Amino acid sequence: MSSSHAKQNFGELLEAAAHEPVAIERHKKVKAIVCSPEAFQGRANRDGQLAERRAARAAQALVDKDRLIKHQRLAIDLILMPQPQREALIARARAEVERWRRERLCSEDYIARWDALLGLPVEALASAMACESLEWGTALRQNSPWLLVTS
Known part of the structure; x- marks a missing residue:
């Protein structure tokens, strides 16, 4: 979605982001990604689990x-x-x-x-x-x- 379209149709942006992450483009380059809190939290959980696995591997290596x-x-x-x-x-x-x-x-x-x-x-x-x-x-x-x- 273009940045001007997102600005003019903010409700549509929020509705779309509720279903899946939405990339906001300006001059044909992605400048932001809008997503639901659930999608954001899911990503944070995956990143946290990855960090935990890395830490466990490092501890086992020691x-x-x-x-x-x-x-x-x-x-x-x-x-x-x-x-x-x-x-x-x-x-x-x-x-x-x-x-x-x-x-x-x-x-x-x-x-x-x-x-x-x-x-x-x-x-x-x-x-x-x-x-x-x-x-x-x-x-x-x-x-x-x-x-x-x-x-």
Whole structure:
């Protein structure tokens, strides 16, 4: 609707805006959009929901980064700690994975992947745990058998 038509026929503009948003043009360029309060509120709600989803994704990214850092620190500790202490820590992690299996606490996919990782030589295990691009890395860090890391 042209701006002059909208000005001269304001009631018609309001009637049209009650059904759908109306673009007001001046010199063939949209200068305003008039809509009902319900349509405006619906847009505001959608924008708010989008912002909430973005915030939730950002918060989850921070949690995931924190888990990665904890696993990276543990990987360094595994390499540096004395062998008996390292073997005891890995044995506890294996026992935790076995408990998952026995009590059906998580998917067999996680159990199989952690079994495979815990079977690696310590340097390879540490490298895999510290790697950001580890296949299933984020999911594995969410379901970690390293009790001291997840607490």
